[in-house]
Amino acid sequence: MDAKQAFRSIKQEQLLPVYICYGTESYLMNEFVEQLQEKLVQPEHKDMAIVRFDTGEHALDTIMDEAETLPFLVSSKIILVRDQVLFAAGKESSKVEHRPERLLAYMEQPLESTVLVFLVAQEKLDERKKLVKAAKSKDWVVAFAALQAEELQRWLLKRASGQDRSMGSDAAEELLRRVGTDMRALAAETDKLCLHAGQGGSVTLASVRSLVPMATEQNVFKLTEELAALRTAEAIKLYHGLLKQREEPIKLMALLVRQFRNMLYVKELGSQGYSPQQMASQLGLHPYAVKITGEQARKFSPERLAALLDELAELDYAMKTGRVDKALGLELFLLRTGSQGAS
Incomplete structure (x- = not known):
């Protein structure tokens, strides 16, 4: 089930007894939880009807004891469980011991008055685990992926x-x-x-x-666009504006390095037939960032991007060893890059 289907099910009051929510878009996941609460819990009953746990701190037995206990003075309750152990992919690490079989048994006969929600802030679940397989077989897994x-x-x-x-x-x-x-x-x-x-x-x-002020990273996106379009004056104007905002030249250079490197990766992955979604997953970028990076990358040849990265590496060394003034050194790089273009 994707996020759209999950939100639609709340509106249609087709609630599930258990949700395994995972993904990188935490805002949507939190919004889903808020809508669940609005549907099931009266504002004045929140203290009694919403219970929170963390599998890094609480044993699964404790969580299941709560899940199997009828709500007190309210008609239904929500149990929210932050999880990086039971369903998450990767190495398990927890201060407490868990018995997954207890949850497996509960999933066969969940309490009607309780909605049990596991929140996993990871891109993927561990498909090898019995808990994940059981939840998927019941269509209780909800993916909150980054939006296109x-x-x-x-x-x-x-x-x-x-x-x-x-x-x-x-x-x-x-x-x-x-x-x-x-x-x-x-x-x-x-x-x-x-x-x-x-x-x-x-x-x-x-x-x-x-x-709306432009965030620093977005200014760097814009900076590379201006350089590619040979609008050197605009690029320098942006740079001076960032300096006035007390942005450190070394930080700005690091963001430029990351952007040029991502452009090179996007060009290479594109030549290998990767889709934008696959690129986003491979590079750990948002799909929208991949889109913008791809548009910029089309204006640069791979050789030019590699040369710029080499030049920035040398500039980084010169800045950190005091051989060149940081603000002036980066400005000269921008002037050279803008005058030479993207080819």
């Missing part, structure tokens, strides 16, 4: 619409370029823009540009 660029844009438009505001696709795209893919930050900025637009108003491209 188009899905993120639709999500932004829907969030604005839910506040009786409209948002153009150009405004949504600019918002993504400025904030990045952190859904929590995107939600906060969207709410701010909606407040500015007023009831029934519109979030425009101009309002995004005037009200």
